[in-house]
Structures are given as C-alpha cells and as structure tokens.
Amino acid sequence: MIYNIAILGASGYTGAELIRLIANHSHMKIKALGGNSKAGQSMASVFPHLRHLDLPDLVTMEEIDFSGIDLCFCALPHKTSQEVIAALPKNLKIVDLSADFRLRNPADYEKWYGNAHAALAQQEEAVYGLTEFYREEIRAARLVAGTGCNAATGQYALRPLIAAGVIDLDEIILDLKCAVSGAGRALKENLLHAELSEGYHAYAVGGTHRHLGEFDQEFSALAGRPVQVQFTPHLVPANRGILATCYVKGDAQAIHDTLKTAYAAEPFIEVLPFGEAPSTRHIRGSNFCHVGVCADRISGRAIVIAALDNLTKGSSGQALQNANLLLDIEETEGLMMAPLFP
Amino acid sequence: MIYNIAILGASGYTGAELIRLIANHSHMKIKALGGNSKAGQSMASVFPHLRHLDLPDLVTMEEIDFSGIDLCFCALPHKTSQEVIAALPKNLKIVDLSADFRLRNPADYEKWYGNAHAALAQQEEAVYGLTEFYREEIRAARLVAGTGCNAATGQYALRPLIAAGVIDLDEIILDLKCAVSGAGRALKENLLHAELSEGYHAYAVGGTHRHLGEFDQEFSALAGRPVQVQFTPHLVPANRGILATCYVKGDAQAIHDTLKTAYAAEPFIEVLPFGEAPSTRHIRGSNFCHVGVCADRISGRAIVIAALDNLTKGSSGQALQNANLLLDIEETEGLMMAPLFP
Amino acid sequence: MIYNIAILGASGYTGAELIRLIANHSHMKIKALGGNSKAGQSMASVFPHLRHLDLPDLVTMEEIDFSGIDLCFCALPHKTSQEVIAALPKNLKIVDLSADFRLRNPADYEKWYGNAHAALAQQEEAVYGLTEFYREEIRAARLVAGTGCNAATGQYALRPLIAAGVIDLDEIILDLKCAVSGAGRALKENLLHAELSEGYHAYAVGGTHRHLGEFDQEFSALAGRPVQVQFTPHLVPANRGILATCYVKGDAQAIHDTLKTAYAAEPFIEVLPFGEAPSTRHIRGSNFCHVGVCADRISGRAIVIAALDNLTKGSSGQALQNANLLLDIEETEGLMMAPLFP
Amino acid sequence: MIYNIAILGASGYTGAELIRLIANHSHMKIKALGGNSKAGQSMASVFPHLRHLDLPDLVTMEEIDFSGIDLCFCALPHKTSQEVIAALPKNLKIVDLSADFRLRNPADYEKWYGNAHAALAQQEEAVYGLTEFYREEIRAARLVAGTGCNAATGQYALRPLIAAGVIDLDEIILDLKCAVSGAGRALKENLLHAELSEGYHAYAVGGTHRHLGEFDQEFSALAGRPVQVQFTPHLVPANRGILATCYVKGDAQAIHDTLKTAYAAEPFIEVLPFGEAPSTRHIRGSNFCHVGVCADRISGRAIVIAALDNLTKGSSGQALQNANLLLDIEETEGLMMAPLFP
Known part of the structure; x- marks a missing residue:
C-alpha cells in the first residue's frame, strides 16, 4: 500500500x-x-x-x-x-x-x-x-x-517524573542548549555564520520563550495542578541538536528507575545507564532521544539530561x-x- | 537471504x-x-x-x-x-x-x-x-x-576525460579540500578541535601525498602512457566531505558532455548542469558524488569539481x-x- | 622600566x-x-x-x-x-x-x-x-x-550577591558552558575535531568537577558558613569562552543593583543593562567579563549570566x-x- | 599628536x-x-x-x-x-x-x-x-x-614573481579559499550558519569574480603586457582568513629566493622557510601575511601559498x-x- x-x-x-x-x-x-x-x-x-x-x-x-x-x-x-x-x-x-x-x-x-x-x-x-x-x-x-522541539526535549526528560510524583513540582529548572536549525531558514543577522559560530549565549531568558506554553499545559495536566518550570534556552554553534539539562529535587535512583520503566518499550527513547550523560552528537540525524540521570553531590537533587535532533x-x-x-x-x-x- | x-x-x-x-x-x-x-x-x-x-x-x-x-x-x-x-x-x-x-x-x-x-x-x-x-x-x-578517498574524488572528476582524450594529460592540477574525518580517530595534535577549527591549510604540498600512487597508476593505465597530475590537499574545518577542484585544458562543453555520457546510468554519480559547482554540504552522509563543470574565461580551459563524503x-x-x-x-x-x- | x-x-x-x-x-x-x-x-x-x-x-x-x-x-x-x-x-x-x-x-x-x-x-x-x-x-x-577558569566565571556572577546576602545560599545552580581550549593541548579522543564539533554534552555532572573546591572555599568564606552550589559544566564546539548561567533565588532588581555597585570601578567587568544576556562572542580574545541579570517569570527568582574568555x-x-x-x-x-x- | x-x-x-x-x-x-x-x-x-x-x-x-x-x-x-x-x-x-x-x-x-x-x-x-x-x-x-581582500592575498604571493620574471605569465592558477566574513554582514541565505558550516564549495568559478579586475590591472602593469590568471574562490566554514594556493611554472628555489628578498624588510609579510605551507589559523586577527613556497614533484613547477586575515x-x-x-x-x-x- x-x-x-x-x-x-x-x-x-x-x-x-x-x-x-x-x-x-x-x-x-x-x-x-x-x-x-x-x-x-x-x-x-x-x-x-x-x-x-x-x-x-x-x-x-x-x-x-x-x-x-x-x-x-x-x-x-x-x-x-x-x-x-x-x-x-x-x-x-x-x-x-x-x-x-x-x-x-x-x-x-x-x-x-x-x-x-x-x-x-x-x-x-x-x-x-x-x-x-x-x-x-x-x-x-x-x-x-x-x-515544539524544545518542548519535546524537556518533556521526554520530565513527564514520567511529574506523572510519578518523584520530583518536587515547584523546583524544576530546565537549562536548554539548542542548535541553529531550530530557528529555521529565515534571514536574521544573528543566524549568520559570522555572528553565530564560535560563541554561545542565552536568549528568551526568564520565561518568555513560547514553548513554555506547552510545558505549562502539559505538566499542569499531568500533575493535576498548576506547574511552572524555569526555562532558559541557549543558542550554540551547531546545526542540529537540543540538549535539555534539568535540575530537579528528588531521589536520583528513583528518577532513573521511573524513566527506565516508562520508556522500556519505546523504540526511540534510550535511557542511558545511571550516571551517564547524553550528547547531541550521538543522535544527530536520527529519530532517537537519549536520556541520562545523574545524582548531584547535594543529597535529594538530581540532573536529568535529554538529547535529540530538533529537525528529526x-x-x-x-x-x-x-x-x-x-x-x-x-x-x-x-x-x-x-x-x-x- | x-x-x-x-x-x-x-x-x-x-x-x-x-x-x-x-x-x-x-x-x-x-x-x-x-x-x-x-x-x-x-x-x-x-x-x-x-x-x-x-x-x-x-x-x-x-x-x-x-x-x-x-x-x-x-x-x-x-x-x-x-x-x-x-x-x-x-x-x-x-x-x-x-x-x-x-x-x-x-x-x-x-x-x-x-x-x-x-x-x-x-x-x-x-x-x-x-x-x-x-x-x-x-x-x-x-x-x-x-x-583512497581523495583518489576516488579525483578519479570521478577525471577518468572519463582522460579515457576520452578531451583534456591535456600533462596539465592537470587537482586542488583538493578535505574534511578531518579522513584522518581517522588517531590522537594527533593537529586534529584537535582547538587546532583545526576556524582555519585551513595545505599539507603534503608538491606531490608527496600517497594517493598520488593511485592517480599515477590509474590515469597512466587509462591513457596508455605515463600521466602525472599535480595534487595539493588542504585540510578544512569540517568533519565530512572532499571537494576536488581540477584545473584542466580542454573544451569545457566537450568535458561536460563526456561526463554526462559516462555517468548517465550511474545511480550515485550526479553530473550537475553545465556551469554549476557542487558543495560538500549536499552529499554529506550519503553515497552520492556530485560533479560540476565550468568554463574558464581563458579559452580552452575548464574547471571540473567533484564532491563526495569521504566516509561514505x-x-x-x-x-x-x-x-x-x-x-x-x-x-x-x-x-x-x-x-x-x- | x-x-x-x-x-x-x-x-x-x-x-x-x-x-x-x-x-x-x-x-x-x-x-x-x-x-x-x-x-x-x-x-x-x-x-x-x-x-x-x-x-x-x-x-x-x-x-x-x-x-x-x-x-x-x-x-x-x-x-x-x-x-x-x-x-x-x-x-x-x-x-x-x-x-x-x-x-x-x-x-x-x-x-x-x-x-x-x-x-x-x-x-x-x-x-x-x-x-x-x-x-x-x-x-x-x-x-x-x-x-580555575570556570571558577572565575561563576565567582564574577555570584560573589557580590553572596557577600551582600541578596540570594538564597542553599539554592544556587550554576549551569556552565565552556569551550574546548580550557581542556588544553592534551591528546584526548574527545577533544578531536571530529568528536567535538557539531555537538555538545555535559560532563562531570552532579558535583565532581574540581573547580567546585574553589566555589566551596570562596563562597563559604564569603558567607561565613558552608555554601555548596550545584555545578554542571558542558563542553560546546567553540575554542574560547565560558558562559555561566546561574539560577538564583532573590530579587532580580536588587541583584542587578548589587552587581552594578560592586563592579562600578572595575576596568574589566561590564554589567549589562538589566534584562540583557551576554554572549561569549563579545569577549573572545579579551580580558573583559560581561555579566547580565534577568528576572524569571516566577517571582523571587533570577538568572545571572557571566561570560569571559577562558584563556584570557x-x-x-x-x-x-x-x-x-x-x-x-x-x-x-x-x-x-x-x-x-x- | x-x-x-x-x-x-x-x-x-x-x-x-x-x-x-x-x-x-x-x-x-x-x-x-x-x-x-x-x-x-x-x-x-x-x-x-x-x-x-x-x-x-x-x-x-x-x-x-x-x-x-x-x-x-x-x-x-x-x-x-x-x-x-x-x-x-x-x-x-x-x-x-x-x-x-x-x-x-x-x-x-x-x-x-x-x-x-x-x-x-x-x-x-x-x-x-x-x-x-x-x-x-x-x-x-x-x-x-x-x-580587494582576495586580490591582496594573491598579489602578496605573486607580485614579486611577476616583476622578477621567474614564473610563466600565461600559466598562473590561483585557487583561493576564503572565510565568510569577507561577504560582510548582509542577510543572504547562503551565509546562514546552517547553510554554511560543515561544508564548502567553489563560487564565481571560471573567471567571473570581480577581484579579477584587480589582478588583471596590477599583474599586467607589472609585466608590461597583458596577464590573465585563472582564479577560483571557495567559501569555507570559518569566519576569518584567506588562503591563496597558487600553481605556477618556474624554479621553486628561485621563487622562494625572490620572495625572501622582496619582503626582507617588510614588517607584516613573513616568508616561511622553503617547503613550509602557511595556515590561516596562524594569522587570525592580525595584520600579518604568511607566504610559503613548495616545489612540485614535476620539475619546473611550484606552489606558492599566501595566508592573511581578510578583515585585518x-x-x-x-x-x-x-x-x-x-x-x-x-x-x-x-x-x-x-x-x-x-
């Protein structure tokens, strides 16, 4: 057919x-x-x-x-x-x-x-x-x-955790690094090679990026009450890739277990072994999303990192x-x- | 099976x-x-x-x-x-x-x-x-x-021309630009990101690159007499891609016709319309080779350019x-x- | 002389x-x-x-x-x-x-x-x-x-705030993006151009990076009591530059005022207008450090970002x-x- | 003053x-x-x-x-x-x-x-x-x-040779690689980071680039008769730098001697030791121009390479x-x- x-x-x-x-x-x-x-x-x-x-x-x-x-x-x-x-x-x-x-x-x-x-x-x-x-x-x-491509990345890191109640819903910080193709083929000065390569910066700092609308909608629906995350995207000199570094409060091992279980049958979501962090290099041009979980040295805090290709x-x-x-x-x-x- | x-x-x-x-x-x-x-x-x-x-x-x-x-x-x-x-x-x-x-x-x-x-x-x-x-x-x-990956690129540009006798065999210059993955995963100082990015240079200048052995063997066999080309590779800050810019003496239109005919049935070799030049961006990660032909302003001279992905x-x-x-x-x-x- | x-x-x-x-x-x-x-x-x-x-x-x-x-x-x-x-x-x-x-x-x-x-x-x-x-x-x-180059960047963003008591000392997150020259000229596989360019990742996640020793020493001395920050560095494909994105709890305007006052007479530290974020592109090769402050949409939270050239x-x-x-x-x-x- | x-x-x-x-x-x-x-x-x-x-x-x-x-x-x-x-x-x-x-x-x-x-x-x-x-x-x-920035680069490589009569005036090929800032800050699709990075291509192939007007004017005036070079620029993914690889016919050692003599007192032109090739990495951001000469394996042919920063x-x-x-x-x-x- x-x-x-x-x-x-x-x-x-x-x-x-x-x-x-x-x-x-x-x-x-x-x-x-x-x-x-x-x-x-x-x-x-x-x-x-x-x-x-x-x-x-x-x-x-x-x-x-x-x-x-x-x-x-x-x-x-x-x-x-x-x-x-x-x-x-x-x-x-x-x-x-x-x-x-x-x-x-x-x-x-x-x-x-x-x-x-x-x-x-x-x-x-x-x-x-x-x-x-x-x-x-x-x-x-x-x-x-x-x-949204950023919204997808953050949700792969966080949805199962919010649904399972294993993280503090009021203390979620999402520091995101995205590549330039997410901005499309539009002619803007800041997307020129000479302007963009060899450096990086944050933009839409403090909660003005439109993908926050999706985070608010989806996370609040999952939690059954309003959830607002902090979200700061950064533009880095690469063409493809989004890396979402999420700072959460909760037990890192429980967080890893929750993600492993949630994605066990998923063909495209790979949860890395506990303590490993993903790289955008390893998903470029593919439909895969890599998710890693690390414990912080401060007890009760964890870092969850998701990587995917924004165009794929x-x-x-x-x-x-x-x-x-x-x-x-x-x-x-x-x-x-x-x-x-x- | x-x-x-x-x-x-x-x-x-x-x-x-x-x-x-x-x-x-x-x-x-x-x-x-x-x-x-x-x-x-x-x-x-x-x-x-x-x-x-x-x-x-x-x-x-x-x-x-x-x-x-x-x-x-x-x-x-x-x-x-x-x-x-x-x-x-x-x-x-x-x-x-x-x-x-x-x-x-x-x-x-x-x-x-x-x-x-x-x-x-x-x-x-x-x-x-x-x-x-x-x-x-x-x-x-x-x-x-x-x-050799460089040898392949140069041959896609030149073999049909040498075989057909449409270019001067003693006046072939092959200025080649190659990406870094061709050097492999070896630990060498000049392959570090900090050394390699943001700049470019020629190496093995003047006829010392080993792929010349292949050019000599193949072009001489095709021509039925010794043929030596000039060949200078350059390392450019990209991971994949070879671009071979060949300066030849011959009629540009005849050269284009010869290549079009030679590759008419080939699934991976694309001869661009006359006057267009290929880019390594457009073959990255694929098995395709793009070949373009342009006339020079000096009558009787042409530029033939081939692009392919060195790893593919x-x-x-x-x-x-x-x-x-x-x-x-x-x-x-x-x-x-x-x-x-x- | x-x-x-x-x-x-x-x-x-x-x-x-x-x-x-x-x-x-x-x-x-x-x-x-x-x-x-x-x-x-x-x-x-x-x-x-x-x-x-x-x-x-x-x-x-x-x-x-x-x-x-x-x-x-x-x-x-x-x-x-x-x-x-x-x-x-x-x-x-x-x-x-x-x-x-x-x-x-x-x-x-x-x-x-x-x-x-x-x-x-x-x-x-x-x-x-x-x-x-x-x-x-x-x-x-x-x-x-x-x-440490990372330690310097974080301290330029945070020292005056800790000294002035305008941020919550137990809730400091420092998400840092650094360029490759900080790793030196050592021959390591992950520093090769082919490995490093076009992608990015976190490393030393969760509090294992050695520059934490400096943060602990300096911030605790300033505060007069133990202070531990969360710190996650990321390696991005550029040669020079560190960007430290600091998530803090405190009044954003007071934070900006504190930094403006602290650095008013400093020749190399530029505090940007309130709400602006710095870029590593704008300090490359120089001895300047740019610091920006933005309010988050969540009341009582702010983002402080510092940028400097790691080698300078x-x-x-x-x-x-x-x-x-x-x-x-x-x-x-x-x-x-x-x-x-x- | x-x-x-x-x-x-x-x-x-x-x-x-x-x-x-x-x-x-x-x-x-x-x-x-x-x-x-x-x-x-x-x-x-x-x-x-x-x-x-x-x-x-x-x-x-x-x-x-x-x-x-x-x-x-x-x-x-x-x-x-x-x-x-x-x-x-x-x-x-x-x-x-x-x-x-x-x-x-x-x-x-x-x-x-x-x-x-x-x-x-x-x-x-x-x-x-x-x-x-x-x-x-x-x-x-x-x-x-x-x-012109390309015109300058080519002239640093070739002027003393044309003036001294040590190369064949009818057989000069100038294969040039230039970085993107030479195209200025104009908003063009092909200058976007996503379009330009990670690849390279020739443009204005065959003698249509405007800097040829300068080459023709200057080289003809030097030689006292019309001189036309072949000139093909390539755009490479870097921000600063021009590398001109010149293929000439003449004695390589005499060519090197001529350049050494011509630039002996110049503060900004560095002629490298015979056989060494310059890199744009080593002149970035400076007013220096590096020039190298190598002999080709074919007797009577040489490669002269000049590198400078197009913006400086x-x-x-x-x-x-x-x-x-x-x-x-x-x-x-x-x-x-x-x-x-x-």
Missing part, C-alpha cells in the same frame, strides 16, 4: 527533512510540494542535497489537488498554518509542524503568540503530537499538532512517526536510520 | 560508518566486530550513536570464528591490513578499506608506503574498488581494495557497494539514503 | 596566550621559555602564530638562569607545578596558572586532586588570584595562584593582571585589547 | 574591525561613526564586543561635521562609496575600503561592476592601497583605495596601515598585535 503525500512549506528545513525521511519510506510517495515563495522552482535548486530524488516541483498551495492526497504535512510558519489548515478539505489527514495547534486553550494561544486563533474548530480537534504519550489519541485523530525527533521525524500512526503503518517505518557520527 | 558479516577495525570511523550503513541493509547481519585495542568493550561505549543497535561486543581478531562469515570488511590501518588479510581463510570474501591493496605493483607500494608488501599473493589477486569503473572485475573478485562514497559506502556486488545483491542496497542537510 | 619574564610551560595554550599578551606589554620582556617536552624547539615551530616575535627558544627548566628574572609565570599541569615552584628561588615573584595553589586547605586539595600537596609552605603563602576581590593581598604577595580573563589575562600588581605596573597594562569579532 | 577620525559604514564588519584596531592606536581618536541604517543606535547595541569603549553613537552621514576630522575611513558598499566620497570635503584625507577606486580605468570599473563610475575625478586621484608596493604614492596621496591585512588593517602613512605616523602603529590562536 502506497499513500500519497503532500508537504506544504517544503522550502524550509523541516520540509526538506520530511522529504529526506520519506525518501526511504516504503509506503509513502510525495505527490505535491507546496512552497509559495519559491513556487515554480525545482527541489534540486532549492535543496541541492535532494537532487537525486524524483520530486515534483514546488507549487503554490492553490495549485495542489488534494483529492488524491492521503495525508498532508504542514511545515508552515505559525499563524499562516492555521489559516491554511482551516481551508483544507475537512477529511484530509494532517500533521502540522507549526505552533498553531499545540495549545488547547485559545486564551493560552493568544497569550503566547499574540494573536487570536483563527481556526478554533481545528484547534479543538487537534491532538498533541508527542507520540509516546498520545499514541492512542493520535491513531484516532485527523489532525495532529507537532510539538523534535520535528519532522516526530511528524512522520505520527503520520505512520494516522495511516496505520508500522510506527517506526522510515525512521530507524542510525545517527550520523562524526 | 541474509549474509553474515564481520568487520575488522570496528572502533574507527570507517568501521562505525559501515555499521551505520549495514544497520539499514536488508540482506546483511553483523556477526562479529574486531577491534584489538578496544576488545571487550561494547559498541555502545565506543560509539554511543550506535547504542540502539543490537551489536556484538568488540573482540580480538583471534576470537572471531570466520567459518560462518560470508564477507569480511577490513577497516584496519595499512600495513596491519595486509598481515591480517594474508592470514584470513583463503575463500573468505573480503572488502579491504586500507591502502594495502590499491597499488598493483609491489614497487609502487614500497615507493609510496615505505615498506615491502607482506602479502604479495593477495596484492596480485585484489581488484581496485572504484565501483563504477571496475564493476565486472569486482563481481568476479574475492578481495576488493577500497580506494569515499570509503565505507564504496565498500558496501562493492560488497553488494561480491554477494550478488542489488548494488544500491543500503545506500540510497539522502544526504543530511543542514 | 622593563621587567624580565620567564614562562614555564610555554608550549601549552595558556603559555602561548601569555606570550601573545606580553608581546604588546610596555614593561615586560620575555627572557626564558620553559617547555620540557619541546625543549630545543623554536616557538615559531611550536606556535607558528608567534613567528613574527623575537622569542627565546624553548628550554628545559633546568637550563633557565632565574637570577635575572623578575617574575615567572608557571603554566604547567597541576602536581608538576607544585614540585617546580617549591624548587624555584624563594624570592622569585611567581604567578601560577595551575590548580596547585588555589585551595588553601591541604585536605581540600587532597580531596579534589587525589594526592597530598607537596609544597605546603608555598600553598600557605599563595594568594588566590581573583584580582578584583584580592587586589591588595596580591599586591603584597610573592606567589599568586591563578583561579579566565587564565593568562588574569595572570598578567596579577603580575602587573606584583610588579607595581598599571593593572590594565597589556590587557585593553578589544575582543575579536567576528 | 592625536588625529580625529571618522568612520563611515561603522555598522559593518570592516567598520567594527577598524574600531577594534584604532582602540589601541596611540595617535587616533574616533570622533564620528556613520551608519545610515542604524543611525541613532549606540555601538554597544550594534557591536556588543565594543561596549567597553567610549564611542560616539552612530549617526547619518549628513550629521557629521567633517571640519574637525583629519581622516575618514569609508567602509561603505561599492557604488554608495563613490557617491559619498565625491561629496566629501575635497581636502579631507580618505581611506576607502570599498571596490570603487581600485580600478584605474573607468571602462574596467564598468566591465566588472556593471555601472558607470560616478566619481571620475576621485577615481583618477586615488592610489591603489597595497601598502608594500605603493608606499611612496600612498604617503603623498589624499585618497587611498583599499584593495585584507581590509581594515591595511586601511589603518595606509592611514598611518597618510598622517605621517609610524606605519606599524596599532597593528602589531599577535594573531589569536587557538
């Missing part, structure tokens, strides 16, 4: 990553690639690393005939995405990679994104796409909302994993490639 | 790259991993990016039972490789990644490598592993000698491609993954 | 950095360069970036005549340093860059470094070299102990600043160069 | 580099900083690495009172520069860093830059700013035209060196800082 796939926003990094992954998928064929700003161009000119593939040229979204499409990935900017998805056929299966359907509460969306939501029906319908924790809902869904497990790999569920394909199909090292 | 595979030298980069590729191969199973200096260790500890795979631990070569092995990859240092291979079962299919069997003439080997060859019978038997040009010999071989098409990918031929498997099996960008 | 200078350990990065700085110093002349493993070599061969300077060749320490030397920098590995310094003339002014004299208590030294101290008299005599906080003691000293302000620049004090030279002499960006 | 300095285009990299250098200059004081697009901003906000300096805010060019200015650096884009300079006071000393006054022939300018020159009087008056070869003309000049010796350092001459200051003032390594 081959499913016909469309990708909207194919001229960005997450779009290109979807194509890279689907190229080795046994049950998907890319039928349409939407990219308004580069419509009319071949993918070989927009992303020369894909030139060996037989791909349709980029077209405007209006040019796409969705009647023959089984599933559509939306890799568009937020705000654009909600408008586009509201206008798509109502029975089309959709995996959205934008921020538009991550927050269930319209007020939360407006608080973090600054504009009223323009597709409330779809927002209500959407299922949060953190596969390992919403697997059954995703299988039954039509529209899946991809998570944090975004396009997660999207494909969810698409597999939506289409009743083996969940791991197209996603078992090993990381690229060095 | 599943073939049982052994890899000797599995604790180096080309060994790890073989494992990465074979992990997605439908007809191979890794049965033994040799690595004397790290024998007894798990691959998860030596290469944590492979921890999701179910792999045998590293053992010494003496511990491997080759009776059940269908094909053995040797990713050992040169000189060691010839000694090991001479001692392996005489009917075992072998793909060697070292420099030991690339040169057919024992005197050439001694000239470039400084020691007499210790496995002359195997040297005579070995087939040069540049797949696209030795395909039939490789299919019939028992022992295939992987080419330049080494382990080539080795797997050859192993597929040796085992009568589809040549492209396990090798069609798209490059990783960004 | 020109002072004669010797540098022991001149073949390492901190030695080379000292030479770079002293090259533009108006009152110092390098008379001897010690480097046992590379004795007999010219500095142009060991560090070609210094080839334009008229420098003495490297010699063994035994070959140096200290009678004409006014001040000696020791940039040797710890443990070696204490043995060497114990044997130097007792009236020679010394700035040590190793870890050997940072901890005042011999038991602390043994706890963190694993061996009994072999130069107890010098240990007792040594003054801790964090210039801004030990200025008068350094002026009067003979032997100054350079601080974190090590050799600090050493020269202290040497200026020892020799009664203007403290900023040779140290006012602007950072290198990009 | 303190001279008052203005810098136009101070919000770009060459402007910032001028400020970095002048900060340590004993006889210059920056009085005005022009930057139309960022007028009204402080330099601390535009270039935080300069925040320790007491600098004027950026203003529009119209706001600058040139009556008190002794010398003006123009670090503006080409075409803008000629318009601005034509309107500046006719007796103001000017060092231009743009491409606008490098070519003496208006037709050459139009050929390479595509527009007619709008300041012909100034074009005629301008002196080409390759200090070592135009020293006396620069001393007597009012307006100095900074050279290739642009702003050169500009300051020329400004020193214009103002009758010691030529090396403010320029003797050692390179930054690592």
